Amino acid sequence: MTPTPPAEQRTAGGLYAFGAYALWGFLPLYFVLxxxxxxxxxxxxRILLSLVFCAILIAVTRxxxxxxxxxxxxxLVGLTILAGLLIYVNWQVYLVGALTGHVxxxxxxxxxxxxVTVLLGVLLLRERLRIxxxxxxxxxxxxxxVIVVGYGAFPWIALSLAFSFAFYGLVKKKIGPSVDAVSGLTLESLWLAPVAIVQLAVVAALGGLAFTSVGGGKLLLLACAGVATAVPLLMFASAARRASLTTLGIMQFVAPVLQFIIGVWLLxxxxxxxxxxxxxxxxxxxxxxxxDSVVAARAARRTRREASRVPHVPDLV
Incomplete structure (x- = not known):
């Protein structure tokens, strides 16, 4: 049985998780700028600068x-390639949504x-669901x-983000602790680097690269794209080692709540x-x-505690 982290560690894990999801929640404003x-x-x-930032981290930490x-x-190489492709789809759809008025x-x-993650557990991992x-x-x-009928448009951005990130999480679960956060992001960015270079070439051929005509402030913001990508991922990795799954599950709603507020009231x-x-x-x-998740987690902890109190009966045979 995995030992429960001390209270200080759990508190730190909760703060790391909140920080990671809060940063993800404010990303629409960063990209709009x-x-x-x-x-x-x-x-x-974002891909190329993430690779540079991760390479620096690996060099510093040896x-x-x-x-x-x-x-x-x-x-593991194959799984990191698949993870890279999935996070590429997620990033690209997210940026299209954020910059076209669909925050x-x-x-x-x-x-x-x-x-969607729960649904994939049923379809792919044959998990049994509670009512x-x-x-x-x-x-x-x-x-x-309801949204399709009431709004008159299929929410392809929302569903693409939900399924791509759910599949990404599934792949990361299969990778498990064999790949740490920095190495994983480094390899995912490395596999995507050729895609990024081709993408920049296509953009340049079709209308030119916009970064050449913006001011110094926007160039500085763009240069921070690697940091903006890596920091919340590293904070999340720190949270995952310290906080409970229940805490992580609740904290994950911080990001979409902030995005919703930004979309409705700021944009x-x-x-x-x-x-x-x-x-x-x-x-x-x-x-x-x-x-349901909180109740199930508490019931599981209670069952483990009761099992640990059962006295050992020696085998008489």
Missing amino acids: LAPIGPFEIVAW SWRRLVAILRQPR IETSLGYFINPI AQWIAISLAAAAVV GEQMTLGRWIGFAIVWVALVILTV
């Missing part, structure tokens, strides 16, 4: 051996993500229908009645899912 640099150019620079050890295992829809994607989890999945499906995106109803259904589903 980069306009007129477009989403495809930003993603390409963790090349861990990277080499991963590269010697074809299974609210990106928040919907991350609200739905926990429910509350089935209710949450059904409500999420109903919410999508002035439209919220129709159909959208409000759809979001309300999703929020009800998330409340059910969160309460």
Whole structure:
């Protein structure tokens, strides 16, 4: 049985988790400030600058051996390539949404993500769901229908974000502790570097690279894209080692809540009645899912405590 971290460690883990999700929640504002640099150019620079930042971290921490050890295992290499492709889809769709006036829809994607993760557990890992989890999945499906009918458009941005990040989480779960956060992000960025270079070449050929015509302030912001990508991931990795899964599960709603607030009140995106109803259904589903997870976690801890109190009976045979 995995030992429970001390209270100080759990508190630190909760703070790391809150910090990571808060930074992710404010990312729409960061990317909006980069306009007129477009989403495809930003993603390409994000990949390349993340690779540079991670290379510096590995050099400073002298963790090349861990990277080499991963590269010697074809299974791990293949999984990091798959993880890179999935996070590329996630980043690209997110940037398209954030820079085309669909920040609210990106928040919907991350609200739905926990429910999609549970669904993938059923379809791919053959996990058995509790009744509350089935209710949450059904409500999420109903919410999508309501949004399609009420808003008149299919929420492809939200669903693409939810499924790409859920599959990314599934791949990272298969990788497990064999790949640390820095090495994982380094390899994912390394595999995507050729894609980023080709993407920059295409953008340059079609209309020119916007970063060449912006001021020094925007160039400085763009140069920080690698840091803005890596820091919350590293904070999340620190949180995952210290905080409970229940804490992480609750904290993950910080990011979409902030994105929703930014989209509605700061960027002035439209919220129709159909959208409000759809979001309300999703929020009800998330409340059910969160309460069920907390209850199940407490029941599991109680079962472990009771099992540890059972006295050992020697074998008489």
